[in-house]
Amino acid sequence: MCRNQTPTRADESSFAEGDFGISWFSDGMLNVSANCVDRHLETRGDQAAIIWEPDDPEEPARRFTYRQLHEEVCRFAHVLKGAGVGRGDRVTLYLPMIPEAAFAMLACARIGAIHSVVFGGFSPEALAGRISDCDSRIVITADEGRRGGRIVPLKRNVDAAAALAPGLERVIVVRATGGDVAMDPARDAYYDELAAEVSADCPAEAMAAEDPLFLLYTSGSTGKPKGVLHSTGGYLLWAAMTFDLAFDHRPGEVFWSSADVGWVTGHSYIVYGPLANGGTTLMFEGVPNWPTPSRIWEVVDRHRVTTLYTAPTALRSLMKEGDEHVTRTSRASLRLMGTVGEPINPEAWRWYHEVVGEGRCPIVDTWWQTETGGHMITPLPGATDLKPGAATKPFFGVEPLLVDGNGVAVEGEGEGNLCIARSWPGQARTVWGDHERFFQTYFTTYPGLYFTGDGCRRDADGDYWITGRVDDVINVSGHRMGTAEVESALVLHEAVAEAAVVGFPHDIKGQGIYAYVTLNSGEEATDELRQALVKWVRSEIGPIATPDVIQFAPGLPKTRSGKIMRRILRKIAEGEVSPQALGDISTLAEPAIVEELIRNRAR
Numbered sequence: 376m377c378r379n380q381t382p383t384r385a386d387e388s389s390f391a392e393g394d395f396g397i398s399w400f401s402d403g404m405l406n407v408s409a410n411c412v413d414r415h416l417e418t419r420g421d422q423a424a425i426i427w428e429p430d431d432p433e434e435p436a437r438r439f440t441y442r443q444l445h446e447e448v449c450r451f452a453h454v455l456k457g458a459g460v461g462r463g464d465r466v467t468l469y470l471p472m473i474p475e476a477a478f479a480m481l482a483c484a485r486i487g488a489i490h491s492v493v494f495g496g497f498s499p500e501a502l503a504g505r506i507s508d509c510d511s512r513i514v515i516t517a518d519e520g521r522r523g524g525r526i527v528p529l530k531r532n533v534d535a536a537a538a539l540a541p542g543l544e545r546v547i548v549v550r551a552t553g554g555d556v557a558m559d560p561a562r563d564a565y566y567d568e569l570a571a572e573v574s575a576d577c578p579a580e581a582m583a584a585e586d587p588l589f590l591l592y593t594s595g596s597t598g599k600p601k602g603v604l605h606s607t608g609g610y611l612l613w614a615a616m617t618f619d620l621a622f623d624h625r626p627g628e629v630f631w632s633s634a635d636v637g638w639v640t641g642h643s644y645i646v647y648g649p650l651a652n653g654g655t656t657l658m659f660e661g662v663p664n665w666p667t668p669s670r671i672w673e674v675v676d677r678h679r680v681t682t683l684y685t686a687p688t689a690l691r692s693l694m695k696e697g698d699e700h701v702t703r704t705s706r707a708s709l710r711l712m713g714t715v716g717e718p719i720n721p722e723a724w725r726w727y728h729e730v731v732g733e734g735r736c737p738i739v740d741t742w743w744q745t746e747t748g749g750h751m752i753t754p755l756p757g758a759t760d761l762k763p764g765a766a767t768k769p770f771f772g773v774e775p776l777l778v779d780g781n782g783v784a785v786e787g788e789g790e791g792n793l794c795i796a797r798s799w800p801g802q803a804r805t806v807w808g809d810h811e812r813f814f815q816t817y818f819t820t821y822p823g824l825y826f827t828g829d830g831c832r833r834d835a836d837g838d839y840w841i842t843g844r845v846d847d848v849i850n851v852s853g854h855r856m857g858t859a860e861v862e863s864a865l866v867l868h869e870a871v872a873e874a875a876v877v878g879f880p881h882d883i884k885g886q887g888i889y890a891y892v893t894l895n896s897g898e899e900a901t902d903e904l905r906q907a908l909v910k911w912v913r914s915e916i917g918p919i920a921t922p923d924v925i926q927f928a929p930g931l932p933k934t935r936s937g938k939i940m941r942r943i944l945r946k947i948a949e950g951e952v953s954p955q956a957l958g959d960i961s962t963l964a965e966p967a968i969v970e971e972l973i974r975n976r977a978r
């Protein structure tokens with residue numbers, strides 16, 4: 376087994392132009408797969424490493440002990456090697472939420488290859504763009520995926536992507552559903568056939584701490600996706616340590632992050648964080664509300680999940696279906712719950728805390744980004760006083776700074792652009808193939824600082840409240856307002872399930888407030904309700920926040936990771952009526968929603 380070699384150097388990073396670069400533990404050596412798998416064999420070889428819950432609740436779950444995981448990862452590593460993959464090569468994974476996704480990631484790490492996981496919900500075009508961007512010659516996929524009772528034609532999508540990505544030479548197909556798919560004998564092979572012929576032991580490569588571990592394209596809420604590159608040593612440390620402390624990990628517990636492995640949350644908190652800690656991680660193939668809105672809680676009960684990590688968007692959609700879907704389940708195993716992805720509206724926070732957790736489970740609202748590798752601002756359960764809607768305090772070693780438009784730091788209580796003043800181990804090292812774009816995107820807005828793109832408020836207790844993306848701030852008659860605040864007020868109203876607020880040009884105020892509102896099941900979209908909502912926001916926040924326009928919307932445009940794409944809503948509010956003019960929409964989940972919004976514009 377590859378042994379860890381302790382570094383003598385730690386932080387050698389600089390955010391300054393001319394001297395720019397991020398580096399941690401540069402002379403350390405390790406292998407991530409050995410740390411997540413082999414290291415546990417002696418002490419907990421027979422403990423479950425991965426529990427897999429299939430899409431269909433009628434099917435049995437599967438468990439993999441650390442010993443079985445070791446075998447699976449080794450076989451996968453040999454198959455990759457057999458396909459010509461070596462150190463530094465990029466391997467694209469386009470897989471459903473099946474255990475093989477984790478095996479493949481760890482197998483790449485084992486042989487020093489760089490994985491690029493592309494969410495299985497992406498189109499052939501989006502997949503092809505991500506294959507070509509990093510010159511990946513190989514794709515690992517499955518015949519088909521299953522999500523919420525529907526079949527996702529993954530192999531067919533890869534075939535379509537291959538036509539657009541000429542560099543693609545090899546496709547390895549995991550048999551997930553057994554569905555009949557076209558195979559090109561010169562290019563494609565079934566994984567199980569290859570795996571049957573290789574050894575179940577494969578030594579792990581010794582990697583330098585600064586060698587790349589994976590690249591991952593950001594979810595695309597704000598523009599063209601960037602291939603963010605993460606390191607071996609710093610990333611693993613950050614994923615492991617934040618998992619341990621923010622989730623107060625205890626041996627024998629079952630941790631469930633309901634994210635997809637296609638997002639950074641899946642990387643850090645389904646695979647690397649839990650496994651580096653010798654934990655048991657639950658992987659769920661399906662969606663939280665299928666076949667019924669109780670599914671998520673049934674899975675909790677079935678596997679006695681102790682810690683649940685999910686997103687505000689999932690909570691809001693479950694909340695609108697009514698409490699009875701929650702209260703008919705037990706949830707007695709839950710001890711702690713987390714949220715990530717967007718600012719959580721206090722209303723949703725309280726529902727999570729009171730209805731789901733019965734007031735018993737602390738909630739960790741974790742703020743972080745693909746680029747940060749792991750949690751940056753988060754409560755530590757038991758140690759931090761919680762506030763609904765606040766990410767609370769910076770994690771160890773994180774130095775947040777709020778700056779005004781001129782880059783001047785705001786001291787004490789106040790609001791500003793959220794920057795981080797110095798490097799942390801989990802920080803992304805570059806954008807794949809475009810180091811200059813990395814520097815330009817994150818380090819030039821406020822020279823010498825990492826700019827997150829998010830706005831933030833610090834209260835009198837020193838707690839941090841993310842107010843949304845800075846691009847989403849609206850300026851009404853000279854008053855700057857985060858969209859999150861107005862949205863939270865709307866969601867507080869009993870008729871409202873979800874709301875998205877954007878600014879639009881207004882002759883008198885500079886910017887007006889345009890609110891898209893989705894109603895709870897059974898509520899009717901009437902003019903009276905519209906007026907009631909306007910009044911409601913006035914009284915909740917004040918006249919300055921009065922919405923100028925309210926458009927009732929059956930749904931909101933979201934990224935495939937479930938985040939509201941406000942930049943599209945902004946265009947529509949500004950009067951843009953051509954879907955072509957909306958910018959990069961490759962990560963948009965349901966394009967039909969956008970057409971519907973344009974058709975029914977409220978002005």
Ligand code: ATP
Nearest residue numbers: 593594595596597716717718741742743744745841
């Ligand atoms: P892109 O960078 O491509 O536009 P993205 O920013 O949505 O996409 P991610 O890295 O997945 O991609 O998301 C990070 C962003 O999500 C943060 O910058 C922040 O805006 C939001 N976010 C994440 N967690 C929280 C949280 N707990 N509270 C508030 N906002 C959060």
Ligand code: MG
Nearest residue numbers: 593597744828
């Ligand atoms: Mg981002």
